[in-house]
Amino acid sequence: MSVNKFICGDDAVAEGVRLARPHVISAYPITPQTIVVERLSDYVEDGSLDSEYIHVESEHSAMSAAIGVSAVGARAFTATSSQGLLYMAEAMYYASGGRYPIVMMNANRALAAPWNIYGDHTDALSQLNSGWIQVYVENAQEALDMVIQSYKIAENKDVMTPMMVNLDGFILTHTYESVEVPEQSKVDAFLPAFETVNKMSLENPMNACMTAGKEWHFEFRLKQEMGMQNAFQVIGDVNDEYAQAFGRDYGGLIEAYECDDADVVLVALGSVCGTIRPVVDEMRAEGHKVGLLKIRYMRPFPKAELSEALKDIKAVGVIDKDLSFGYEGTVYTNLMSSLYDDSRKVTTNFIAGIGGRDITKDNVNEMYLKLLNALNKGEMDRLQYINVRCDNA
Secondary structure, rough: OOHHHEEHHHHHHHHHHHHOOOOOOEEEEOOOOOOHHHHHHHHHHOOOOOEEEEEEOOOHHHHHHHHHHHHOOOOEEEEEEOHHHHHHHHHHHHHHHHOOOOEEEEEOOOOOOOOOOOOOOOHHEEEEOHOOOOEEEEOOHHHHHHHHHHHHHOOOOOOOOOEEEEEEEEOOOEEEEEEEEEOHHHHHHHHOOOOOOOOOOOOOOOOOOOOOOOOOHHHHHHHHHHHHHHHHHHHHHHHHHHHHHHHOOOOEEEEEOOOOOOOEEEEOOOOOOEEEEEEEHHHHOOOOEEEEEEEEEEOOOOOHHHHHOOOOOOOOEEOOOOOOOOOOOOOOOOHHHHHHOOOOOOOEEEEOOOOHHOOOOHHHHHHHHHHHHHHHHHOOOEEEEEEOOOOOO
């Protein structure tokens, strides 16, 4: 039977990894991810996880080791955060280009300088072009469930693409909540042992991570893109199968909350969605037609799903916990490409939560009121800073 545990988000990830039975864990600690690899070392030591545990000397080595593991047809896991993710970046492109379905947890954390250990999305969003599937979770339960789902998505023969599970640093990684941990036999039935032909073999020799010049490099990139495109269907199928087996349905690539009759909607990633939901309820009780649209996957980007969900919405605000210097937030840029043919909408980009600054219910209420007021004017500032010491906020 499943059991309920009062654990933090990092512990929930470790529980999900234990249930997924990776053959090898390559570990390098970095705040606020460290608890994940610490707990996994406990599981290996006490025998509840039959896995090889490699404590490497750097994040670059952690990803390189995971590539080696996957290259021989074994299931790999690693975890990182912030500067560690950037240190991995070179090897991440080898992982995706080699079509190795590694699963990695990333504890979202601001990048230096100035040095900061708290959470925003700058680290993961900087790697959108690395060829990895990226999912962002709202709470610890979703973190556990997505680790398990990620292996099934990444290892699908039509996808074969590494996957990054993103948790907001400290807000999720270190916050405790009740989490349902499934029983091992049910996870084993859902997630079979990893089998692949994309591996080193004496019986069937093949090249891996080879050199490809201008004659073939383009075609290899298109194969990667085909894997990403195939992931759209696989993500939906895996979500449905997981909901059937475990009773938790996350809606696939996006999740809409009170959007059916909404006039204005906030779009967001990750834990802030848990702050937005009660504000939606409170404002609706006051007669305001507001809603929340949670983007779960930034890659592959759910352009069609977002366009459909927002087609009748009059004003859209996008909360970005990052800033692409000299332009706008990365989530906003991606979303606007989905709405490029709809000039009737009022849209704005709320930059908030940078460096772990709180996004409070009052801040969310302020954003909704700005959007509602903009409906009367038909326009609003394209870029707005929330809860910041700045003259143009």
